[in-house]
Amino acid sequence: MRFAVIVFPGSNCDIDMFHAIKDELGEEVEYVWHDQDSLEGFDAILLPGGFSYGDYLRCGAIARFSNVMKEIIKAAEAGKPVLGVCNGFQILLEAGLLPGAMRRNESLKFICKPVELKIENNETMFSGSYRQDEVITVPIAHGEGNYYCDEETLARLEENNQIVFTYNGENPNGSISNIAGITNEKGNVLGMMPHPERAVDSLLGGADGLKLFQSIVRSWRESNVVKA
Template identity: 65%
Template structure:
């Protein structure tokens, strides 16, 4: 399996994502600059956290127009796995690959600490190694992590089981305590907490490691099924 870690001007969690892939599952991984126009070699695309383009206009609003995002959209349509973390989640919503928006934390303060998440949907390629309803510890670090959508969109997310993670104690005012969602196909996930910062007990938690093992298992199952056909 081959991973791409996108790099935008201002990304600061790209190295964390790269090392998480190396340390958690030992698969091949590359940094891919925001000007790239071909992602066909990759099976999973990680859109990392940080402050792409300094968060000018809105978080992710400029990155959404980077050339590589056209390729991310194509990869999503092809069913490839895409994980947007923190600023990556913001970019995916700005690009229309996930519904809703991330706005200022209700406290108007930057929040940086461990948080308890509930696994609301364990039936995705990213969460299959978790138990339904399991509580895990994953750190957050954001000032604009307050998830918002209209009532119709929220009803759709709930009906389609697209809410993947919820907060045990809401740190930012997110609607419905939402910490992470997926698209209807389940192959694109965005979340504000940082699983790449929770892959080793030395970091305070290794609960994020299973996101990466889940992705690898999902890819292997798909790859094996394709080989049989």
């Protein structure tokens, strides 16, 4: 399986994402600069965290117009897995690939610490290696991670089982319904604020995030198996 890690000006978690895929997952991965006009040959697209374009205007608002976003939208429409973490999640929201918006943390402070997440839906291509209702520990690092949507959108997310991760116990940023990660209706685009790529080895404090990437590979292999 071949992964693309999209690099925007200001990305700072791209190396972490690359390491998670190459060294921990053992799959092919390449950096793709934001001005590229093709993602042909890639099976999954990863948008890492950071401060794309300095977070000017709004987080992700300028990156949404990067040349490569047209190809990311095409990949999403084709059913390929697209994962946006932290700033990547914010970009997916700005691009309209996921519903809702991101606001400042309720505390108005940047928060960087491990948090507990609950698996709300383990039947997605991103969560299939977890148990339903499993509680995992993954770090966060953001100042604008307070996910918000209107009541109608929230009802739709709940009805379609698009809420994949919620904060377990403490809600660190004030996100509505404790939401930490959601998918699109098709289930192939996931946005989440916590950083699974920073939880892929016990040396980093835990490996609970590795199962997310293993889930992607397993789902891809199951859907691309060649029958004799």
